[in-house]
């Protein structure tokens with residue numbers, strides 16, 4: 262087995278290192294502070310259906326394939342650690358605050374259905390049977406059974422423990438240049454552009470909140486609730502540790518700290534959908550930087566004899582972790598990755 266250095270220990274690098282080490286490769290992981298990037302802030306929704314973006318058809322097969330691969334990735338993690346991952350398969354409800362939001366939700370679910378995705382319109386009464394904390398004043402609901410979740414911070418800690426148990430060398434240093442020996446996987450999120458020419462990455466900031474659900478309300482929700490409020494998207498994610506994540510904004514204003522207005526909007530919209538949020542404890546507001554590319558598709562593929570690029574996962578990096586790790590394992594071993602990666606070619610934005 263060959264030696265492989267994985268640069269970057271966000272969820273993408275951690276899962277890649279894990280799949281490689283599980284197969285017997287000698288792996289070194291480099292990161293000055295693993296899981297401190299976008300991974301630390303992410304919601305953790307595995308949502309190939311609810312996250313569908315109009316006119317982003319090239320993403321759909323990648324997202325759906327990754328969702329299929331997730332149970333296998335979880336099994337590899339659980340083989341090497343007893344730590345929890347926060348993986349939950351309870352499904353997702355998407356709700357609409359008013360009639361205009363309901364029309365939007367209807368169009369979106371028609372679009373999802375025509376692309377073969379499983380979505381089910383629900384009468385509000387039934388949605389509130391599933392989640393009694395939902396406001397009685399909503400205008401529409403859709404159930405998406407195939408959209409699941411992990412807790413990214415727990416998942417990353419579990420993977421680090423698994424890597425440790427597998428004897429992977431975790432070097433807590435920043436790579437100042439590309440390592441020269443063996444095969445190299447560049448999986449350091451936004452940092453990849455500094456180590457390889459031609460990658461065009463930009464930070465897309467997202468504010469996200471963490472709330473504590475008081476005992477007398479717990480569990481406030483049992484599955485992910487997403488919604489539209491006056492056309493603004495918001496989501497609420499119940500964690501296995503009893504907390505609730507509320508997210509997320511999307512802004513490109515180079516201000517990497519939580520914005521007061523963003524915190525206000527998220528809380529107001531979350532309370533509109535689930536009034537009990539008003540009684541929760543406010544634990545944290547943070548801002549993460551999603552690694553975006555010009556066309557919002559990842560950079561994934563081999564670019565030279567010893568270099569594989571795996572970055573640019575933008576809004577979907579937690580979901581796409583299973584695919585990224587699977588594809589990279591195949592590329593390292595010289596196998597067919599089993600999926601068309603032409604839309605992800607790492608040099609597609611390079612100017613010659």
Ligand SMILES: Cc1cc2nc3c(=O)[nH]c(=O)nc-3n(C[C@H](O)[C@H](O)[C@H](O)COP(=O)(O)OP(=O)(O)OC[C@H]3O[C@@H](n4cnc5c(N)ncnc54)[C@H](O)[C@@H]3O)c2cc1C
Nearest residue numbers: 271298299300304305306436450452467549577578579580
């Ligand atoms: C608010 C928010 C909510 C999100 N919600 C979701 C969601 O619900 N579902 C979903 O699928 N995605 C979500 N995302 C997107 C997801 O978080 C990212 O796509 C994903 O975390 C990218 O993972 P990564 O490992 O590529 O990068 P990162 O997590 O950013 O990790 C990069 C790592 O590389 C390291 N590094 C950088 N430079 C170097 C270097 N030179 N040498 C060594 N190491 C280096 C850093 O220390 C860091 O640990 C969300 C993002 C945000 C901000």
